[in-house]
Amino acid sequence: xxxxxxxxxxxxxxxxxxxxxxxxxxxxxxxxxxxxxxxxxxxxxxxxxxxxxxxxxxxxxxxxxxxxxxxxxxxxxxxxxxxxxxxxxxxxxxxxxxxxxxxxxxxxxxx
Amino acid sequence: xxxxxxxxxxxxxxxxxxxxxxxxxxxxxxxxxxxxxxxxxxxxxxxxxxxxxxxxxxxxxxxxxxxxxxxxxxxxxxxxxxxxxxxxxxxxxxxxxxxxxxxxxxxxxxxxxxxxxxxx
Numbered sequence: 165x166x167x168x169x170x171x172x173x174x175x176x177x178x179x180x181x182x183x184x185x186x187x188x189x190x191x192x193x194x195x196x197x198x199x200x201x202x203x204x205x206x207x208x209x210x211x212x213x214x215x216x217x218x219x220x221x222x223x224x225x226x227x228x229x230x231x232x233x234x235x236x237x238x239x240x241x242x243x244x245x246x247x248x249x250x251x252x253x254x255x256x257x258x259x260x261x262x263x264x265x266x267x268x269x270x271x272x273x274x275x
Numbered sequence: 276x277x278x279x280x281x282x283x284x285x286x287x288x289x290x291x292x293x294x295x296x297x298x299x300x301x302x303x304x305x306x307x308x309x310x311x312x313x314x315x316x317x318x319x320x321x322x323x324x325x326x327x328x329x330x331x332x333x334x335x336x337x338x339x340x341x342x343x344x345x346x347x348x349x350x351x352x353x354x355x356x357x358x359x360x361x362x363x364x365x366x367x368x369x370x371x372x373x374x375x376x377x378x379x380x381x382x383x384x385x386x387x388x389x390x391x392x393x394x395x
Contacts, residue, residue: 166321197380198379198380198381200379200380200381200382202322202382204322208387209371209385209386209387209388210314210322210371210382210385211385212381212382212383212384215379215381215383216379216381221383253321253322255322255324255381255382256380257380261338262335262338263335264324264335264336264337264338265312265324265327265335265380266324267314267321267322267323267324268321269321270321270322
């Protein structure tokens with residue numbers, strides 16, 4: 165199982181708002197490390213969607229937003245569109261076992 | 276624009292060693308603050324981080340795979356090489372290399388990925 169826990173699936177109708185959660189622990193998110201989010205469409209490379217908890221790279225619509233509190237983080241998507249249907253992964257850094265990058269198990273968003 | 280591309284065998288046999296090359300452009304691994312990571316995704320499963328190599332040649336590996344992994348760089352060619360020993364069918368996956376920003380420990384640019392199948 166993944167170090168970061170994500171709900172396996174969420175769904176929403178076009179135009180709606182959904183949130184995807186990412187639960188960590190005191191050695192990763194709770195230790196103050198940044199959380200990042202990736203959108204992964206089948207057959208393509210993952211795309212950085214949110215970095216540093218709540219920052220959007222250039223070109224990412226402001227419909228996507230991130231937040232972090234304590235040992236967890238969330239990705240919110242407003243105004244759902246059909247093209248948002250994808251897998252979403254959270255990622256952080258963990259200071260146990262000599263330090264390592266950790267990913268969540270992924271959340272499948274169905275629109 | 277940073278680009279990365281993975282290359283290597285698409286099929287390896289059980290117990291063999293896998294060697295993948297990541298060729299990149301528009302940044303240098305000699306520049307402070309740069310890093311390249313390897314991530315894989317088995318079919319139908321989640322992304323899994325394998326390792327990182329930093330501009331100062333420091334390396335970090337996944338604790339569960341560290342005994343099987345080696346990441347090296349050839350800065351004259353702008354390449355990073357991943358070596359994984361003792362391959363098993365469970366290692367069948369799409370392998371990605373990605374540019375990492377140590378300031379954030381994120382991956383902002385990814386290669387297209389290469390599917391490696393391990394036969395039993």
